Amino acid sequence: MIGIVVSGHINFASGMQSAVQAIAGEQDQMEFIDFVESMSTEELEVQLRQAAQQVDSGEGVLFLTDIPGGSPCNRALSIMMDTQNIELIGGANLPMIANAAFERDGVSLQELVNTLLEIGASCMQDMRKELEAVMAPEPVAEESEDGL
Template identity: 75%
Template sequence: MIGIVVSGHINFATGVESAVKAIAGEQEQMEFVDFVESMSTDELEQALRAAAKRVDSGEGVLFLTDIPGGSPANRALTILMDTENVELIGGANLPMVANAAFERDDTTVKELVTTLLEIGSSCMQDMRLQLELFMEPEPECEDGL
């Protein structure tokens, strides 16, 4: 099973953790690391490395972070650069993290990245547009049928 480490600013990770538990139940090999105000970026990297070691069963580790280019993503990128079979998605959302719990068996880390990127982007919708499409009247048939 692919290990998952979720990280983000302040309580992003633990907030997502509570939602994932409600959606998918308690997860093995999935850890959540908050980057809180009292932490240095070196401490964050140490926490991410430790979490990655705990969740890695040899099938790889996927980091899911909140903001591409933010400290959690940057420190996970440092780990990606010196550790084999590690991938990173910056800008992860709840549908991606929840689906990671369901999609991480019988796949590779790179395939999981592709799947989660598709899920994440397909879940973002303009809800006003969706409502307007739903509310559009059915077109009338010209032949009266």
């Protein structure tokens, strides 16, 4: 099974942990690391490296972070650059993280990345447009001259 490490600013990771547990139950090989104000980026990287080692069973590790280019993402990127079989998605959302729990068994690390990117993109919706589409009147079918 692919190991997952979720990280983000302040309580992003612990908030996601609560939500994932409510949706998917307690997860093995899944760690959540908050980057809190009292922590240096060096301390964050140490915790991320430890978490990656804890969740790695040999099938790879996927980091899911909150903001592309933010400290959790940058530190995970540093780990990805010097460690084999690690991937990183910056800008992860709850549907991606919850689905990672369900989709990570029996697939390659790259297949999981591709699946989660599709899920993340498809879950973002303009709800006004969705509502307008549902509320739009049904088109009236025109009667043909022969009555059929």
